Amino acid sequence: MTIHISAKPGEIADFVLMPGDPIRAKVMADKFLQNPVLVNTTRGMAMYTGTYKGVPVTIAASGMGNGSMGIYSYELFQDYGVQNIIRVGTAGAYNPNYKNYAIFNSRDSFGESAYPKIVLGEDKEIIEATPKLFEAIEVTARDLNIPTITGRAHSSDVFYRGDDQMALAKTKGLDVVEMETYSLFTNAQKLHRNAAGLFTISDNLVTGEKTTPEERQNKFDEMFRLALETGVRLNQAKK
Template structure:
């Protein structure tokens, strides 16, 4: 066991899906995985391992924000040997070209968080998706008939942004805002493993439209299908 994950060695697959909401992890396991077995309930952060098309796949919640996901990702990589980490979460559209229920593949993640400033001694680091996962996910989306958008996203520390910092990133064409991808990408890069954020637009900062919490938990299935098909494609990678 690690500090925050109660699994035993071998309980977690080398490929894992990471929703922020632990109930979304439960939904994914029960809806898409064959014979899912729960491996974690520490702090209510539910985790499960099953198979998808014969391929072992795990899914676990991460909570909200870069500090939370960074803890879980570190332990998944260093204590359990996970090699492919795919965030499946919601995001808010920042530009008119991105609308409710669009799927976004985050090729990179800007951030308002200062964690990389500390890690890289004040220098800038560009958190970037693994190209293999990104290309396989885009391929999977096309095969599923889905028009996934690809581009830069913003990982923000501020959910209720009264400073309009998000507007600065929107002016630079940033597709959407979420809270975890930059932390995921940096942790994976430091460990030389693969990571990708696959996001569904749950609300729009342009139009004010929004979905319900139940919709976010149970109906954002396109990104889950893309992630699972990608898991099959990368199963033979070390």
Template structure:
């Protein structure tokens, strides 16, 4: 058993969907998986395993931010042998043409986090998606007529910025949206030679100031989950 998950060996599938919100983890398991079983409730960070079209799949909440997400990713990989980690989360749009509820697939993740500067002193490491998972997600989206955007996202350590216009420089350089975990996920997946992908739903826009409610973010972002499961 690991410290923060404490599931038994064999209770977690090799493919895990990773919402930040544990309530969303519960909703995904109960909505999309057959016969879901809860394998952890530690710290309220729910995890479930069920099946999707006959294939075992787990869903694990990770909390908000890279430090929290890395705890769960590390234990999933090292203690439970997980091979595919797919983040299904919300993000804030940085671009006019990326609207509320649009889907963004993260090809790469810039970051304001210092997590990789600790590893790569005086250098910049570029965390990127697994190509195989990325192509499967894109193909599934095309086959099922789900419009997606793909490109660079920002993994920020701050949810509330001092300067409300600070996003504009990132937007100028083509960054599509902001979230808080992908750079850490892609880095740890690369370190341990496993596959990772982030599929994001736009929950608010820094350009138009539109927002979705917490209830909507927890239980209505279905398309990104369908895409994530479609990679199977």
């Protein structure tokens, strides 16, 4: 048990998928995992452990924002010995050509906070996903014939911004916006573990195309299947 997670030792798998939304965690655990068990209820941050094709998997909500993800991913890596975390979230597109439900695999993330400076002692505005986990997702996607887009995520701490977000996207080469990978990737680097960020495009900031909150909760099967099959690949590679 940690301050924020009530799961007992051994109740969290070493491969973890993290959506922001606790309800999405439940929907996906019910849909994809065999024998899913609710292993955390503290603060309502649902975490389910079960198996997918025989491989142990935990689907754990992160909550919204780098602060929340920073706490949960740190405790999962440090206190539960988790090796691989794939964030499975939604993101808004800065590129007008990205369609809703396209899947984006983040090579790296741009953030605007002091998170890496405080955690790593380095002032980095760009933090990489773990290259071998990023690549494992890409290879799996090719095998499954699931198209992905790769690029740079803007991991924003502010949803309702007052600046010219599109100008920032252009200057910094940002393709999509979400809110959790900056702290996740930083913690993975700090603790020498693996992290990746996989998103389903939920809205387009240029064209105004949007999905509904209900769709965001329920319609991300393809991204989850890709993440879960990546877990199967990692498990085979261990043998």
